[in-house]
Amino acid sequence: MPCQSSDELKLLVKEAKVCTNYGKVADYIPELGKANPNDLSIAINYPDGRCISAGDIDKKFTLQSISKVISLALVLMERGSPYVFERVGMEPTGDPFNSIAKLETMAPAKPLNPMINAGALVVTHMIKGDTVEERFHRLLTFIRELIGDDTIGYCERVARSEFETANLNRALCYFLKQHKIIQEDVETLLDLYTKQCAVEMNCLDLARIGMIFAMDGVDPLTGKRIMPDDVARICKTFMVTCGMYNASGEFAIKIGIPAKSGVSGGIMGAVPGKFGIGIFGPALDEKGNSIAGIRLLELLSKNYRLSMF
Numbered sequence: 001m002p003c004q005s006s007d008e009l010k011l012l013v014k015e016a017k018v019c020t021n022y023g024k025v026a027d028y029i030p031e032l033g034k035a036n037p038n039d040l041s042i043a044i045n046y047p048d049g050r051c052i053s054a055g056d057i058d059k060k061f062t063l064q065s066i067s068k069v070i071s072l073a074l075v076l077m078e079r080g081s082p083y084v085f086e087r088v089g090m091e092p093t094g095d096p097f098n099s100i101a102k103l104e105t106m107a108p109a110k111p112l113n114p115m116i117n118a119g120a121l122v123v124t125h126m127i128k129g130d131t132v133e134e135r136f137h138r139l140l141t142f143i144r145e146l147i148g149d150d151t152i153g154y155c156e157r158v159a160r161s162e163f164e165t166a167n168l169n170r171a172l173c174y175f176l177k178q179h180k181i182i183q184e185d186v187e188t189l190l191d192l193y194t195k196q197c198a199v200e201m202n203c204l205d206l207a208r209i210g211m212i213f214a215m216d217g218v219d220p221l222t223g224k225r226i227m228p229d230d231v232a233r234i235c236k237t238f239m240v241t242c243g244m245y246n247a248s249g250e251f252a253i254k255i256g257i258p259a260k261s262g263v264s265g266g267i268m269g270a271v272p273g274k275f276g277i278g279i280f281g282p283a284l285d286e287k288g289n290s291i292a293g294i295r296l297l298e299l300l301s302k303n304y305r306l307s308m309f
């Protein structure tokens with residue numbers, strides 16, 4: 001039986017919060033360095049509309065790499081999977097998210113999967129539209145539909161801060177352009193990518209997106225299908241194989257929930273057929289995952305037997 005009350009969640013947050021002392025907020029994007037390392041919040045969104053939560057749930061954060069799952073879902077719908085997987089692979093790397101290493105040794109130089117930065121940049125490149133505004137609007141419209149909230153937007157400060165400092169991502173883009181995996185202007189792509197990563201919400205919103213993935217793309221309250229079940233299935237599979245950076249194997253063994261994290265400290269979980277989870281805890285472990293967020297998921301998974309394996 002899954003966790004049923006906010007009081008149960010509050011106890012788990014209290015226990016996991018100790019871990020925030022042992023993590024560090026990401027500061028390679030200068031704006032992210034301003035986060036409070038002791039923040040921790042969680043929400044669980046059930047298909048019947050119930051939502052339980054604990055911690056600083058009003059705190060907003062940017063999606064960062066969590067956005068990669070959503071942009072992947074969008075391009076799979078816009079382009080179809082054969083087109084997408086001709087340009088980005090399906091294999092985990094075991095390398096850090098921003099590594100260029102495998103790209104150099106692969107022939108052709110197609111990124112191994114859409115969850116590492118190189119692959120995510122290729123996915124963002126595939127978002128349809130003539131201008132950054134139009135393409136970002138498509139993505140934002142999809143995110144707003146997933147949450148059922150038209151006010152969702154992005155944090156300009158975080159987007160600018162990343163755009164101004166994203167030299168490693170620039171290097172990845174130029175490499176991909178040299179190998180003709182992407183064709184557009186690198187600055188244009190980075191503009192779109194950094195806005196995508198800076199889409200902002202709270203853990204309640206994130207739990208709601210996780211719930212739609214958990215329910216195979218259908219909003220159970222309205223019965224409306226927001227994405228094909230095959231798209232939701234592919235996304236959840238990537239969340240299992242490469243959603244938690246190069247800790248995905250350990251995460252699958254210890255926790256066993258499809259999940260995607262971001263360097264802002266967000267984690268989205270989708271427990272298949274059951275519920276969605278949204279977590280925010282900006283203190284990260286050495287692999288880039290929310291240190292208290294992982295602990296919280298570990299407690300939840302053990303206490304309520306949530307592992308899908």
Ligand code: GLU
Pocket residue numbers: 063064065066097098117162169197261262263264288
């Ligand atoms: N915008 C971040 C980057 O590309 C996302 C990284 C992450 O959350 O893993 O570096």
